[in-house]
Amino acid sequence: MDVREREIRDEQRHLDAVYDRLAEKIHEAEYLMADAARRVQVGTPGALAERDAQVFRAGLHLSRLNSEFEDFLFGRIDLLAGKDGERGPDGASTSLEPAEDAVREEPGGGRVAEIAETLHIGRMGVLDAEFVPLVIDWRAPAAAPFYRATPVAPGRVVRRRVIRSRGRRVLSVEDDLLRPQVRALCRGAELAVVGDGALMAALGRTRGSRMTDIVASIQAEQDEVIRAPAVSVTEVTGGPGTGKTAVALHRAAYLLYQDRRRYAGGILVVSPTPLLVSYTEGVLPALGEEGQVAIRALGSLVEGAEADSYDDPATARIKGSAVMARVLHRAARGAAESPDAPRTLRVVAFGRRVELGAEALDRARRQTLGGTAPVNLLRPRARRLLLDALWEESGGPGRYPDRALAEEAREAFNEDIGTEDAFRDFLAAWWPEVTPLGVLRAMAEEQRLARWARRLLRPREVRQLARSLRRVTPSGAGLSAHDVALLDELRALVGAPPRPAAPRAADPLDQLTGLEEVTTHADRAAGGRRARDRDPEAAGERTDYAHVIVDEAQDLTPMQWRMVGRRGRQASWTVVGDPAQSSWPAPEEAAAERDAALGRRARRRFELTVNYRNPAEIARVADGVLARALPGARPPRAVRETGVAPRFAAVPAGGDLAESVRAEARRLLDEVPGTVGVVVAMHRREAARGWLAGLGAGERLVVLGSLEAKGLEYDATLVAAPGEIAGESPAGLRILYVALTRATQRLTVLAGAADEPDAAGLPALLR
Numbered sequence: 001m002d003v004r005e006r007e008i009r010d011e012q013r014h015l016d017a018v019y020d021r022l023a024e025k026i027h028e029a030e031y032l033m034a035d036a037a038r039r040v041q042v043g044t045p046g047a048l049a050e051r052d053a054q055v056f057r058a059g060l061h062l063s064r065l066n067s068e069f070e071d072f073l074f075g076r077i078d079l080l081a082g083k084d085g086e087r088g089p090d091g092a093s094t095s096l097e098p099a100e101d102a103v104r105e106e107p108g109g110g111r112v113a114e115i116a117e118t119l120h121i122g123r124m125g126v127l128d129a130e131f132v133p134l135v136i137d138w139r140a141p142a143a144a145p146f147y148r149a150t151p152v153a154p155g156r157v158v159r160r161r162v163i164r165s166r167g168r169r170v171l172s173v174e175d176d177l178l179r180p181q182v183r184a185l186c187r188g189a190e191l192a193v194v195g196d197g198a199l200m201a202a203l204g205r206t207r208g209s210r211m212t213d214i215v216a217s218i219q220a221e222q223d224e225v226i227r228a229p230a231v232s233v234t235e236v237t238g239g240p241g242t243g244k245t246a247v248a249l250h251r252a253a254y255l256l257y258q259d260r261r262r263y264a265g266g267i268l269v270v271s272p273t274p275l276l277v278s279y280t281e282g283v284l285p286a287l288g289e290e291g292q293v294a295i296r297a298l299g300s301l302v303e304g305a306e307a308d309s310y311d312d313p314a315t316a317r318i319k320g321s322a323v324m325a326r327v328l329h330r331a332a333r334g335a336a337e338s339p340d341a342p343r344t345l346r347v348v349a350f351g352r353r354v355e356l357g358a359e360a361l362d363r364a365r366r367q368t369l370g371g372t373a374p375v376n377l378l379r380p381r382a383r384r385l386l387l388d389a390l391w392e393e394s395g396g397p398g399r400y401p402d403r404a405l406a407e408e409a410r411e412a413f414n415e416d417i418g419t420e421d422a423f424r425d426f427l428a429a430w431w432p433e434v435t436p437l438g439v440l441r442a443m444a445e446e447q448r449l450a451r452w453a454r455r456l457l458r459p460r461e462v463r464q465l466a467r468s469l470r471r472v473t474p475s476g477a478g479l480s481a482h483d484v485a486l487l488d489e490l491r492a493l494v495g496a497p498p499r500p501a502a503p504r505a506a507d508p509l510d511q512l513t514g515l516e517e518v519t520t521h522a523d524r525a526a527g528g529r530r531a532r533d534r535d536p537e538a539a540g541e542r543t544d545y546a547h548v549i550v551d552e553a554q555d556l557t558p559m560q561w562r563m564v565g566r567r568g569r570q571a572s573w574t575v576v577g578d579p580a581q582s583s584w585p586a587p588e589e590a591a592a593e594r595d596a597a598l599g600r601r602a603r604r605r606f607e608l609t610v611n612y613r614n615p616a617e618i619a620r621v622a623d624g625v626l627a628r629a630l631p632g633a634r635p636p637r638a639v640r641e642t643g644v645a646p647r648f649a650a651v652p653a654g655g656d657l658a659e660s661v662r663a664e665a666r667r668l669l670d671e672v673p674g675t676v677g678v679v680v681a682m683h684r685r686e687a688a689r690g691w692l693a694g695l696g697a698g699e700r701l702v703v704l705g706s707l708e709a710k711g712l713e714y715d716a717t718l719v720a721a722p723g724e725i726a727g728e729s730p731a732g733l734r735i736l737y738v739a740l741t742r743a744t745q746r747l748t749v750l751a752g753a754a755d756e757p758d759a760a761g762l763p764a765l766l767r
């Protein structure tokens with residue numbers, strides 16, 4: 001048996017012990033369920049509440065324990081004795097630095113050390129029957145050295161081992177030695193070292209259609225972000241492939257572990273596109289945090305609205321800009337004045353007809369709009385002002401010289417007239433209840449919009465905006481992601497009618513860990529009631545998150561920052577992004593709204609510097625475009641090379657882009673076993689799907705418009721007609737940079753006629 005086999009066998013023994021222990025825990029949980037069910041016979045309220053809590057705990061515990069993880073246990077660290085003998089609640093010793101005498105000089109020269117503690121790291125903590133840790137949760141303080149230790153600052157770590165397993169079987173181990181100069185002994189035998197680095201093995205693996213977690217190979221600079229304290233704002237920048245998205249998701253899991261009571265159900269992750277949402281959705285469940293975090297695309301942040309179309313760059317620029325907030329303010333108030341609102345109000349008072357004409361009504365409207373409340377909430381004010389005007393008109397004030405009598409009569413007048421059908425019908429038509437969608441659709445009428453946008457938008461912009469809003473239907477189909485931010489703003493401006501309550505998701509792990517208090521059904525119901533009393537809107541949709549994570553933050557428009565900001569008024573934040581990949585052309589304007597959203601909270605900044613996605617050969621091509629897009633910007637350092645240069649091809653003279661795209665895509669499908677992404681300019685998106693139809697690769701082949709490629713990655717990428725992508729918007733070069741940085745193995749750049757390829761097929765933009 002060679003060293004590798006022996007080490008795998010040892011880890012297998014440990015994993016077997018872990019699963020045996022899990023089996024015992026499952027048995028316990030089942031017993032608790034059965035026991036709780038028996039208590040239903042004892043009908044006192046106290047006993048019922050207890051039973052409720054117990055069933056809930058045991059059920060969740062069971063489902064968690066039963067889920068088969070791909071690799072439940074993935075790491076191990078072998079440690080020197082610590083400076084002090086303190087132990088944490090998980091049984092591991094807490095000291096980070098080795099004891100003075102942990103490493104000794106050997107008589108014949110060299111140094112030797114004894115391994116004092118071995119910890120296995122996994123997705124969930126497991127103690128044996130004697131409370132000795134069999135597995136430490138990856139988020140526990142004791143697991144931090146697994147991620148943080150480096151040969152320069154090894155702390156107590158001598159050997160770090162990454163264990164790959166599937167289900168109950170250990171497949172392989174990969175070791176890093178952090179104190180290579182020390183001869184380490186484990187129970188008298190020399191510590192074995194197997195393999196050459198888990199990170200490289202992980203990075204070289206074929207990608208599927210879903211992102212996977214990186215728990216087994218989080219790097220030190222990433223770990224610092226993941227475990228940064230959640231006070232205030234954590235800002236993370238870093239180039240493509242530096243793990244920003246991965247880090248943001250792992251941070252969500254870490255925060256839940258740290259303070260479950262505060263964060264369960266209260267973390268929002270905002271992602272730029274639905275494609276990126278579905279790509280990343282599996283990561284948190286794999287980390288054991290099923291259903292605890294809401295991951296939403298910018299176009300799905302508003303309940304009941306779902307973006308299903310794209311704006312051209314010029315329209316997006318208008319819709320996203322901060323000035324829209326003022327246009328919407330006027331529109332919301334203007335929309336309460338319907339073009340076919342009645343022009344006369346007639347009622348009968350004191351036995352005769354009393355009438356308000358256009359002039360009096362206009363005055364009442366202006367006075368009503370002097371109020372600052374959302375327009376729908378101004379209706380009581382409108383009602384009051386109309387009754388005032390009618391009272392005047394009817395000669396009411398002159399009829400009663402006695403003040404007390406006059407007040408009484410006025411009250412009776414309000415009561416009589418205010419409940420008359422003619423008055424009520426008039427009010428409903430004259431101050432109709434407006435909806436955010438209704439206002440947005442009213443803005444599609446160019447003349448009205450021109451009035452609301454006076455001195456704020458240019459006539460050309462008004463025309464463009466109105467035209468684009470005409471595709472929005474009364475049911476809300478045809479909305480773009482930018483429209484959704486406008487709807488959210490309008491919701492604040494019109495004051496949405498209350499919605500029926502949706503119960504807040506219960507927090508499974510509160511109950512499972514036993515660290516938190518036990519909640520009963522009664523508690524949960526009361527909690528729901530309290531939340532509704534506070535904010536009627538929160539009943540339909542949660543808007544008060546405890547932590548908000550913004551991915552690809554460089555892309556948020558000012559209006560989108562306002563929308564996201566409304567969801568985190570009391571929250572702490574993690575904001576990750578890369579200015580070099582921004583598709584929004586006016587960064588200063590966005591920065592102002594971003595600052596407003598994040599408020600005065602203190603900020604901690606981190607930078608990630610290593611590109612884990614692209615091989616160096618591909619990164620070099622992208623770096624050239626970065627230098628054009630943002631002269632002076634520093635690209636991240638690519639950690640690996642594949643020895644395969646990117647391929648440059650050109651559409652042959654007189655040839656067809658469609659045919660060349662098809663041929664190049666087929667070539668990549670043959671070259672890599674995993675996924676192939678074909679990136680084209682936005683306007684070619686639909687056509688390109690047709691070009692590639694029937695290539696028969698199932699989920700392996702994906703066609704993307706340039707803006708959809710954000711955040712995603714593929715084993716191979718074909719970037720077609722780069723000049724078209726760069727020319728499509730003012731941010732085009734940065735969008736091309738995004739497209740060129742999606743590949744983990746192979747990149748093909750296909751030059752169209754406008755790309756002026758040289759003899760080697762290299763487009764002008766990449767030379």
Ligand SMILES: Nc1ncnc2c1ncn2[C@@H]1O[C@H](COP(=O)(O)OP(=O)(O)OP(=O)(O)O)[C@@H](O)[C@H]1O
Pocket residue numbers: 199202203212213214217218219222238239240241242243244245246247578581612613710711712713741
């Ligand atoms: N420590 C790590 N171990 C293994 N893989 C990693 C590590 N860090 C990042 N990766 C991998 O690198 C790839 C890029 O990560 P991610 O998508 O999070 O980067 P990003 O910074 O968000 O990129 P972009 O800015 O292009 O969206 C992913 O496949 C991720 O799993």
